[in-house]
Amino acid sequence: MTxxxxxxxxxxxxxxxxxxxxxxxxxxxxxxxxxxxxxxxTDLVAVCTLLRDHPNAAYMTPLFVTAVDWPDREPAExxxxxxxMVRSLQYNDVCRLIVQVTxxxxxxxxxxxxxxxxxxxxxxxxxxLGIHFTGHHDLKRILLPTDWDGHPLRKDYASFGEPIAFTxxxxxxxxxxxxxxxxxxxxx
Amino acid sequence: xxxxxxxxxxRAGGRSILLAxxxxxxxxxxxxxxxxRTALQSGFVxxxxxxxxxxxxYSSLWPALFGLACCAIEMMATGASxxxxxxxxxxxxxxxxxxxxxxxxxxxxxxxxxxxxxxxYDQMPEPKxxxxxxxxxxxxxxxxxxxxVQGVDKVVPVDVYIPGCPPRPEGLLDAVMKLQKKIAGELxxxxxx
Amino acid sequence: xTALPPLGSPTADLDPLSEQYDAARERLGIEPxxxxxxxxxxxxxxxxxxMGPMHPSTHGVLRLVLNxxxxxxxxCRPDIGYLHTGFEKDFERHTYQQCIPYxxxxxxxxxLFNNLGFSLxxxxxxxxxxxxxxxxxxxxxxxxxxxxxxLLWYGTGALDLGATTAFVYAWRDREKLxxxxxxxxxxxxxxxxxxVGGLLADVPDPFYEMVGAVxxxxxxxxxxxxxxxxxxxxxxxxxxxxxxxxxxxxMAYGATGPVLRGSGxxxxxxxxxxxxxxxxxxxxxxxxxxxxxxxxxxxxxQEMRESLKIITQAFENLPDGPVNTTDRRVALPPRNELNTSxxxxxxxxxxxxxGMRVPVGQVxxxxxSPRGELGFYLVSDGTNRPxxxxxxxxxxxxxxxxxxxxxxxxxxxxxxxxGSIDIVLGDVDR
Numbered sequence: 054m055t056x057x058x059x060x061x062x063x064x065x066x067x068x069x070x071x072x073x074x075x076x077x078x079x080x081x082x083x084x085x086x087x088x089x090x091x092x093x094x095t096d097l098v099a100v101c102t103l104l105r106d107h108p109n110a111a112y113m114t115p116l117f118v119t120a121v122d123w124p125d126r127e128p129a130e131x132x133x134x135x136x137x138m139v140r141s142l143q144y145n146d147v148c149r150l151i152v153q154v155t156x157x158x159x160x161x162x163x164x165x166x167x168x169x170x171x172x173x174x175x176x177x178x179x180x181x182l183g184i185h186f187t188g189h190h191d192l193k194r195i196l197l198p199t200d201w202d203g204h205p206l207r208k209d210y211a212s213f214g215e216p217i218a219f220t221x222x223x224x225x226x227x228x229x230x231x232x233x234x235x236x237x238x239x240x241x
Numbered sequence: 242x243x244x245x246x247x248x249x250x251x252r253a254g255g256r257s258i259l260l261a262x263x264x265x266x267x268x269x270x271x272x273x274x275x276x277x278r279t280a281l282q283s284g285f286v287x288x289x290x291x292x293x294x295x296x297x298x299y300s301s302l303w304p305a306l307f308g309l310a311c312c313a314i315e316m317m318a319t320g321a322s323x324x325x326x327x328x329x330x331x332x333x334x335x336x337x338x339x340x341x342x343x344x345x346x347x348x349x350x351x352x353x354x355x356x357x358x359x360x361x362y363d364q365m366p367e368p369k370x371x372x373x374x375x376x377x378x379x380x381x382x383x384x385x386x387x388x389x390v391q392g393v394d395k396v397v398p399v400d401v402y403i404p405g406c407p408p409r410p411e412g413l414l415d416a417v418m419k420l421q422k423k424i425a426g427e428l429x430x431x432x433x434x
Numbered sequence: 435x436t437a438l439p440p441l442g443s444p445t446a447d448l449d450p451l452s453e454q455y456d457a458a459r460e461r462l463g464i465e466p467x468x469x470x471x472x473x474x475x476x477x478x479x480x481x482x483x484x485m486g487p488m489h490p491s492t493h494g495v496l497r498l499v500l501n502x503x504x505x506x507x508x509x510c511r512p513d514i515g516y517l518h519t520g521f522e523k524d525f526e527r528h529t530y531q532q533c534i535p536y537x538x539x540x541x542x543x544x545x546l547f548n549n550l551g552f553s554l555x556x557x558x559x560x561x562x563x564x565x566x567x568x569x570x571x572x573x574x575x576x577x578x579x580x581x582x583x584x585l586l587w588y589g590t591g592a593l594d595l596g597a598t599t600a601f602v603y604a605w606r607d608r609e610k611l612x613x614x615x616x617x618x619x620x621x622x623x624x625x626x627x628x629x630v631g632g633l634l635a636d637v638p639d640p641f642y643e644m645v646g647a648v649x650x651x652x653x654x655x656x657x658x659x660x661x662x663x664x665x666x667x668x669x670x671x672x673x674x675x676x677x678x679x680x681x682x683x684x685m686a687y688g689a690t691g692p693v694l695r696g697s698g699x700x701x702x703x704x705x706x707x708x709x710x711x712x713x714x715x716x717x718x719x720x721x722x723x724x725x726x727x728x729x730x731x732x733x734x735x736q737e738m739r740e741s742l743k744i745i746t747q748a749f750e751n752l753p754d755g756p757v758n759t760t761d762r763r764v765a766l767p768p769r770n771e772l773n774t775s776x777x778x779x780x781x782x783x784x785x786x787x788x789g790m791r792v793p794v795g796q797v798x799x800x801x802x803s804p805r806g807e808l809g810f811y812l813v814s815d816g817t818n819r820p821x822x823x824x825x826x827x828x829x830x831x832x833x834x835x836x837x838x839x840x841x842x843x844x845x846x847x848x849x850x851x852x853g854s855i856d857i858v859l860g861d862v863d864r
Contacts, residue, residue, distance in 0.1 A: 085558055085797045113685040115831075119824040121813050136811065136824070138798060142685060142701045147798060170688030173834040181522070196515035196863055197388075198353045205387050205523055206822075212523045215381065215391040306490050310517055310860055311542035311623060313494075314586070318612075321605035336490040351863075354487065354495055354516040361488055383535065388520035407623055 063088035065141070066148035069110050073103060089149045094161050097137075097152055101167045104139060104148060112139040112148055115168035118175055120182040122208045124156075131155040135184055139168070154184065163189040181206040298342070298368065299424035301330040302417065305341035305365060307358075309348025312375040315407040316347045324410035329417050338364040343420070344397070345413070349377035350390045362397045370424070372416050373399045376406045480508055485848070487516045493590060493852060494859030496833075505844045510837040517863040525823040529789030530556050530630055533820065538624035540825060541861040543586055546572075546579040547803035549628035552823070554709055555799035555810040556630045559792050562764060568632040568757035569711040570748045574645065575618070575627055576710075577741040577748075581652070582611040583804040584738050585659075591731070591853035592663055595672055600662050607655050614644050630790070631765055632758030642749075649746050656738050664735070673727040677839040677851035680725060687838070688831035691806025692733045693855055697725030703802035715747045727854040734856070737804075764790050789818040798826075805829050805856055829861035 067088045070078050077096035082089050092100050104112040116138040124132055131153040140147045152161055163186035164171040175186040176195040183204035186192055193199060203210050308316050320326045320334065335341040338361045350358055362371070373393050376382035379402040381391035390396060400423060401416045408416075486497035495516035501509035521540055525533050537548035550572060557564065564572070589604025612622040618637050619625035627634050663669050679689065684697045694701060702719040704712045720736035722729025759765055766785055767778040792814040800809035806828030815821040832855045839855075840848050 084795050087797065089796070113682075114690070115686075115688045116807070116809060117811070117824060117826045119811065119822075121822045138809075138811065138826075140807075142699060142706075145706045147800075149798065168688070169683070169686040169838075170831050170834055173830065174688075177830075194515075196518040198515070201352075205520060210387070210523075212387040212520060212527070213385065215385055307488065309495055311539055314542065314623065317590075318605060318609070321609075322602050323606065323609050334490075336488075338488075349517065349519055351516060351518050353518065357487055357495075357516070383539075384519050384524065386520045386524055388518050388523075409622065 061086055061088050062146055063090070063148045065144055065146050066090070066104055066110060066112060069107060070100060070103070073107070074100060087147075087149065089151060091151045091153065094152045094154065097150070098162050098164065098167060100150065101137070101139070101164055104141075105167060109144075110141060111143040112141040112146070113168075114140040114142055115164070115170040115174065116140050116147065118164070118171060118178050120178055120184050120206075122182065122206065124208045127156060133159055133182070133184060135161050135178070137164070159183055160185045160187055162187055163192075165189050180204070183207065295425050299330070299421035302343040302370070302420070303333050303335050303341045304331050304343045304345050305338045305361065306334050306336050307344050307346050307361065309346070309350065309354065310377070312347035312378070312407040315410055316345060316374065316413060319410035319413045324414060326414065326417070329414065329421070331417060338362075339366060341365060342369050343372065344369065345372045345374050346378040346393045346397075346399075347374040347407075349375075349382060349384060350393050350396065351388050352390060355390050355396050358393065359396050370400045370420055371397050372401045372403065372413075372420060374403045374413060374416070375408055376404060379404065382406060479503060483845070487513075490594075493857055494862075496852070496857070496859055496862070498836075498848070500845065500848065502845060505846070507840050507843055507845055507848060510840045510848065512833060512836060514833070514859070514862050517859045519860070519864060521864045522823060522825065525820050527819065529818050530792060530820065531789055533823070534629050535624065535626045538626050539860060540864055541803060541805065541808065541827070541829070541858050542623065543858050544579050544583040544804050545624050545626075546576050546628055547801055547808055548825075549626060550576055550710065551799055551801040551803075551808050551810045552812075553628050553630045554801065555797050555812040555823075556792060557759075558797045558799055559795050559812065559814055560630075560761070560763060560790070561793075562631065562759050562761045564632045564710070564759055565756050566711065567636075567753050567755045568759075570752050571633060571637060571757060572628055572710050573712065573715070574745055574748045574752075575625075577745045578611050578614060578645075578648070580741045580804045581648075581738055581745075582608050584734050584741075585611075587734060587804070587853075587856045588659060588663075591850075591856075592669075594849050594853045595669065597663060597666075597669070600659065603655075603659055603662070607652070607659075610644075610648060610651075614641065614648070617641060617644060631761065632756075636757045645745065645749055649742060649749065652742055653739065656735065656742075660735055664732070670728065672847070673731060673850055673854070675724070676727045676843060676847050677854060678724060678726045679835060679839055683835065683838060684725065687835035689806065689835050690828050690831065691802070691804070691856075692730050692737065693806065693832045693835070695720065696722035696730035696733045696854075698723055703800055703807060707800070709799070709801060712744075714751075715744045717743045717747075727850050730854045730856075734804075791816065791818050792820075800826070803828060805858065805861065806832060808861075825864055827861040827864060829855075829857040829859075830864075833857050833862055 061083055067081055067090055070090065074096065077092050077100050078090055079093060080091035104110045118135065118137045121134040121136060122132065123134065126132060133154045135152040135154060137150040138147055154161060161184060163175055165175065173195060175189055176192060178184050179186060179192050180194040180196050181204055194201060205212060318324060342365065344362060344365060373379045377384060377389065378393045381389050393399060401420050403412050403416045405412050481502045483500045483502050485500055487495040497513040497516065499511045499513060500507050521536055524536050528536065533552060534549055537552045538545040540548050585604045585608045589601040592600030615625050616622050617640055619627045619634055679693065679697050681697045681699045684694045684699060698721055700719060700721050705719055717740045720733045722733050767782050771778040772782055794814055794816045796813045798809055798811045800807045807826065808828055809826030811824040811826065812820055813822040836851065836855065839851050
């Protein structure tokens with residue numbers, strides 16, 4: 054089953070960055086046929102602009118920006134992996150960039166001016182995960198009501214609509230803070 | 242017309258008599274003769290005002306378009322040609338709640354949508370009924386989480402619940418028929434015959 | 435609310451009889467001297483109109499706040515989130531196979547593509563491959579789903595512009611496809627037919643007859659649909675030149691699918707990055723020229739025909755064999771083993787109750803859904819539940835191009851443009 058071409062997906066972007074902006078690439082990993090690059094948030098705009106504008110790259114289509122929450126990683130590694138993916142239609146490739154930010158400082162520069170489509174994706178990332186994008190013209194919630202409290206996709210946000218207690222799982226009826234952590238179906 | 246509210250019953254043999262409802266307070270004509278047939282041909286029926294009004298209400302329920310998610314597609318399929326909901330009077334899906342009397346909540350109601358739902362319900366004139374279509378509208382369905390209201394009856398009063406995810410169009414038709422029975426008064430309270 | 439730049443109408447301070455007035459109206463795109471009614475100033479020169487979330491033409495619970503100058507849209511601000519269901523949070527709380535019914539309900543008009551994308555992502559992390567028969571059946575069911583989705587788009591899009599007959603025709607034909615869904619899975623819409631490791635089950639015998647009937651009758655039916663609309667002068671006047679999106683803008687907004695291809699960009703994931711044996715089939719990818727509503731309409735109508743081509747090829751060359759992988763990490767042990775082998779019994783029990791364990795890693799798998807690139811970014815931490823599953827929804831990005839497309843159009847045309855993007859709010863809001 055071919056999901057990508059014969060080469061690793063993202064290799065073109067990775068090679069280009071290692072040639073043109075080697076200081077920006079902090080880490081590079083290849084797995085499952087895909088290359089992932091870790092960049093610093095200070096280099097993010099430059100990296101994306103290069104990927105978009107360089108004639109050998111042409112990564113012009115923003116796919117999404119999201120974050121993965123690893124609350125148990127701190128203080129060894131930052132909590133959030135802010136993940137960007139962009140696609141190059143011309144060279145038929147996708148590129149994945151990860152920017153790591155900590156819990157106390159979840160701030161990343163906005164890519165709204167680089168890709169017009171990042172506007173809404175950044176608002177969604179802020180809404181659901183609490184990552185702040187500086188330079189965004191209007192970073193407000195997009196999917197949840199504007200007066201919502203908290204960021205639901207964070208791992209410490211307990212998401213239960215309604216406790217349904219059967220005889221074998223009476224702990225579901227307990228408030229979120231008191232539920233045991235190893236419940237089937239997750240206590241979070 | 243069915244539903245036991247017979248106003249006119251054609252008898253075998255082609256002669257018809259006017260049947261009065263026992264508690265309607267009208268006079269039962271003893272025998273169909275020429276005089277009665279003439280009266281019938283000139284278009285007289287007798288019944289109670291209440292029954293006629295109820296008949297009018299349930300036979301022409303106008304649903305307010307409240308399709309939210311997947312159940313809306315099955316609601317549209319019910320209105321399309323195979324399951325034709327207009328047979329039951331629900332031909333006209335009014336976009337404006339002020340011109341409708343039935344709200345079929347078809348789909349999951351998110352927390353952001355709930356105040357809008359209530360607002361639309363309040364804008365509907367009396368008498369109005371609500372059908373909660375599907376598992377998500379009835380109880381939150383498979384989405385027991387932060388984003389979905391666990392049952393639209395937390396927001397508006399519901400007359401008929403339809404299970405299913407999504408319910409088949411026949412399910413929606415059955416719900417409309419049950420609602421019609423309820424409106425006709427044959428189903429006291431929550432007893433479903 | 436955003437502080438918008440002051441939008442004064444160019445005609446606000448001009449005498450209606452002066453030639454500057456006519457010039458300004460020309461700039462706004464209004465033919466000078468056409469209306470017989472004097473324009474009445476309503477205080478401010480622009481008006482904010484709220485469209486939705488309950489609106490017959492927004493294809494779901496979409497709210498648009500339109501800044502209008504008369505009937506001309508100066509600014510359009512979509513307000514989404516009225517169908518936000520928290521799917522991505524639910525993915526983190528369920529095992530991989532339990533997630534499949536959730537994926538059905540995201541893009542609820544083309545549920546099989548969601549199933550497929552998720553299953554392919556998990557299968558890539560697991561490193562397993564579905565047998566060829568399973569892949570071909572996936573292709574057949576997915577292309578039937580694409581047909582159903584495009585038919586629904588056609589019916590509702592035409593209904594929005596007043597063509598009620600098209601709605602009834604489209605639904606009549608859609609019912610035939612839903613009958614096939616019901617045959618293979620028991621459910622008309624959310625079949626959950628495509629699962630990790632293969633399919634729900636092999637298809638029963640009437641499947642061949644029903645798909646054969648579809649292949650035989652649908653080309654003529656699609657011609658019938660086109661006959662109603664394509665050369666209809668009302669349709670053409672209402673859609674040609676409307677909602678134009680240049681290829682650069684389409685790419686900048688992240689638009690994919692028929693919205694992108696209508697603008698002339700020849701990119702289709704089934705050809706560019708084939709998955710599930712799409713490379714075995716010979717089909718064309720229709721692209722438009724001008725990027726307007728009419729071109730997107732033509733692209734989708736032609737895509738329906740191409741889907742039929744794919745279904746025909748897959749159906750005629752359907753191989754025999756199993757439909758599900760035999761990899762024991764995913765597949766349940768065969769029934770006869772359960773009687774004799776204790777390990778099989780335990781394995782069966784664990785697979786059903788706990789679910790499969792997926793190795794640590796991250797993967798991005800995209801499929802070409804009727805709306806565009808539907809992608810699943812899956813992060814696994816080695817347990818039996820996804821750690822994070824981000825869904826890249828095509829309608830979300832396509833809709834973000836809407837304000838750009840309707841700026842300067844009339845308010846009645848907003849409806850046509852929304853129809854041409856073919857959004858599903860379940861996809862937009864997840």
